[in-house]
Amino acid sequence: xxxxDLANPTRFLALSGRVLxxxxxxxxxxxxIGFLLAFRxxxxxxxxxxxxxxxxxxxxAWLAMFGYSMLAASALGILVWRHPLADVxxxxxxxxxxxxxxxxxxxxxxxxxxxxxxxxxxxxxxxSMLVLLLLYLGLLALRSAIEDPNQAGRAAAVLSLVGxxxxxxxxxxxxxxNTLHQPASVFRMDGPTIHSSLLWPLLICALGFTLLMxxxxxxxxxxxxxxxRLRVLEARAAAEAAYA
Amino acid sequence: xxxxxxxxxxxDLRLAFRAGGGAGLGxxxxxxxxxxxxxxxxxxxxxxxxIGPAILWIGALLASLIGLDRLFAADAEDGALxxxxxxxxPLELVAAAKGLxxxxxxxxxxxxxxxxxxLLLNLAPASIGALTLxxxxxxxxxxxxxxxxxxxxxxxxxxxxxxxxxxxPLTIPVLIxxxxxxxxxxxxxxxxxxxxxxLLGLSLAALVLGPVAAAAALRVAxx
Numbered sequence: 109x110x111x112x113d114l115a116n117p118t119r120f121l122a123l124s125g126r127v128l129x130x131x132x133x134x135x136x137x138x139x140x141i142g143f144l145l146a147f148r149x150x151x152x153x154x155x156x157x158x159x160x161x162x163x164x165x166x167x168x169a170w171l172a173m174f175g176y177s178m179l180a181a182s183a184l185g186i187l188v189w190r191h192p193l194a195d196v197x198x199x200x201x202x203x204x205x206x207x208x209x210x211x212x213x214x215x216x217x218x219x220x221x222x223x224x225x226x227x228x229x230x231x232x233x234x235x236s237m238l239v240l241l242l243l244y245l246g247l248l249a250l251r252s253a254i255e256d257p258n259q260a261g262r263a264a265a266v267l268s269l270v271g272x273x274x275x276x277x278x279x280x281x282x283x284x285x286n287t288l289h290q291p292a293s294v295f296r297m298d299g300p301t302i303h304s305s306l307l308w309p310l311l312i313c314a315l316g317f318t319l320l321m322x323x324x325x326x327x328x329x330x331x332x333x334x335x336x337r338l339r340v341l342e343a344r345a346a347a348e349a350a351y352a
Numbered sequence: 353x354x355x356x357x358x359x360x361x362x363x364d365l366r367l368a369f370r371a372g373g374g375a376g377l378g379x380x381x382x383x384x385x386x387x388x389x390x391x392x393x394x395x396x397x398x399x400x401x402x403i404g405p406a407i408l409w410i411g412a413l414l415a416s417l418i419g420l421d422r423l424f425a426a427d428a429e430d431g432a433l434x435x436x437x438x439x440x441x442p443l444e445l446v447a448a449a450k451g452l453x454x455x456x457x458x459x460x461x462x463x464x465x466x467x468x469x470x471l472l473l474n475l476a477p478a479s480i481g482a483l484t485l486x487x488x489x490x491x492x493x494x495x496x497x498x499x500x501x502x503x504x505x506x507x508x509x510x511x512x513x514x515x516x517x518x519x520x521p522l523t524i525p526v527l528i529x530x531x532x533x534x535x536x537x538x539x540x541x542x543x544x545x546x547x548x549x550x551l552l553g554l555s556l557a558a559l560v561l562g563p564v565a566a567a568a569a570l571r572v573a574x575x
Contacts (some may be wrong), residue, residue, distance in 0.1 A: 153451075187568070249517055262572040267518060270500055270565045274522050277554070281525035283430045286531070289496060308360040 117333050120193060124326050131326065135319035140314035147310045161219040161318075164311055167317040168212035172240055173275075175205030175321065179247070180272035183265035193329075195261035199251065199266070200328035204321060206244035212237055232282045239278050243271040257336075356441040357449050359438045360394035363516040364453030367426075378458040379465045385411035386469045397474040404473035405483050405534035409527060411469075412462045412487055414496060417516045417523075419458045421497040423450060424506030424570070433506070437574060443567035451499045451562060459491040482544060486530040486551060494519075496562030503569035507556045526554055 146163040178201050183192025197327065217227040228234070247264050254260035390400060401409075412465045425431040427450075436446045466487050470480045501515035533547040 224415075239524060240355060246518045246521065249514060250504065254508050257357050259572055261510070263508070263569060266565060266568045266572065267500065267504075270522070270561065274525075277525050278521070281528045281550075285528045304439075337543050 113200060117193060121333060123328060124330055128323060128326050131319060132323040135316055135323050137153060138171065138312060138319055139316035142309055142316045145309035145312060146166065150197040158219060158222050161215055163313045165212060167314040168208050170314060171206055171321050172209035172212050175181055175201055175208055176240060176272065176275065179268045183268045185262055186265040196332045197328060197330050198261060199327055200332050202247045202251070203295060204324050204328065206241065206248060208321065209237060209241040209244055230351060231287055232285060236282045240275065265299060279309045308310065353441060356439065357445055360441070360446065361451040361453050368453060368457035379421050379461045382407070382411045382415040382419065382462050382465060383469060385414060386472060401474040401476065404470060404475045406531055407473060407480060408466055408469060408483060409531055412466070412491060413523060413527060415462055416424055416459060416491055416494045417498060417519055420502045420519065421505040421515045423454050423499070423502035428506035433570070437570065443570055444563045447499055447503070447566040448563040451496050455495040457494050459495050461488045462491060476538065478537045479534055482534045486533050486548065489551055489555050490526050491532040493558040494523050496558040497522045499562040499566035500569050503566040507570060507573040526551065529554065541560060
């Protein structure tokens with residue numbers, strides 16, 4: 109089966125080597141179109157030009173959550189199927205997701221300053237994104253605290269699954285706690301409440317950033333595989349030098 | 353299986369109370385946190401009464417988190433954990449028994465000390481009752497959520513800070529509903545039962561999730 113063939117790191121390297129340039133190009137092209145549309149989109153009648161921050165802020169928020177879901181999926185791959193490539197995917201995704209979560213908070217606070225008059229409020233959505241960032245940072249800390257890469261991967265997998273179960277609970281409790289941020293306006297049962305002139309550029313930007321995240325992830329996975337092979341080669345060379 | 357569970361529980365309790373340190377130290381730390389806070393924010397009794405439940409909950413949270421890294425560590429160091437892992441009792445129940453013993457030895461004293469410390473912070477009798485109830489229900493959730501961090505600390509010999517960093521984000525819902533329930537005792541639109549029942553639910557979920565995750569974490573180093 110095709111998906112199982114990818115399990116082999118060598119096949120993955122060969123395939124991703126061919127796919128990566130196209131994926132990166134597609135990501136950049138989509139982002140270019142998205143940004144062009146975003147700049148030509150009308151300004152909001154109330155927020156003026158600052159609404160442009162939305163076109164990067166909202167995709168960052170979605171992708172930070174998407175990244176954590178990818179982490180949970182690869183954690184299953186590590187724990188259930190003991191898949192070496194799942195571990196590579198997990199390790200490569202954590203810092204990327206953390207950066208997206210941070211950028212979401214960063215752009216959000218820049219947007220909050222002119223709109224709400226403050227960089228930070230203890231509002232539900234901001235707070236749950238901050239907790240998500242903390243979960244990402246905890247994962248990074250755990251990986252860096254354990255020397256054995258195999259054990260580090262499995263430990264991080266256990267932790268990310270526990271975090272994944274907790275994310276909805278945190279989200280719910282923080283919502284209950286305090287809400288100032290506007291509620292979801294794109295994914296709703298009764299259709300999006302955002303006007304289509306703003307919605308289309310947003311969706312294209314979101315697609316572009318998703319492709320960008322996938323391309324970055326694929327590149328990071330390739331690096332990690334190369335890094336591991338290098339480590340094996342170095343260990344072998346050291347062993348041979350010791351015997352010689 | 354029940355006998356093995358109870359035997360392990362009794363052993364851990366004996367160790368905790370006879371070897372000294374464990375139970376009393378947590379309460380002293382709790383006292384220290386509560387005592388330094390008025391120095392930081394000033395001796396205004398009205399203000400202290402208002403934020404008192406939050407101070408007490410943060411103190412209890414920190415005292416619980418800081419004690420966690422020794423939960424499995426002693427058994428991992430002297431090899432007892434390897435024997436327990438080979439015993440017929442599932443590792444999940446081993447983790448649950450040790451977690452329960454740890455809570456009785458370190459969490460329960462915090463609950464019992466809380467009403468006294470609440471007097472220092474000028475809390476009204478109604479909020480003292482509500483606070484003690486939320487601590488009674490909420491501290492097991494923190495201990496059991498902390499089991500996973502305790503397991504990592506023991507297996508990888510990484511202490512204190514890492515455990516706190518890993519476990520703290522998971523405990524936020526407990527903190528939110530516990531403090532919200534305490535606040536309702538002073539009046540408000542929400543009845544005490546609403547946040548309190550959610551807190552109970554969170555605790556029950558932690559009782560299941562914690563041992564399962566901790567057992568998975570302990571097995572990481574095992575194969």
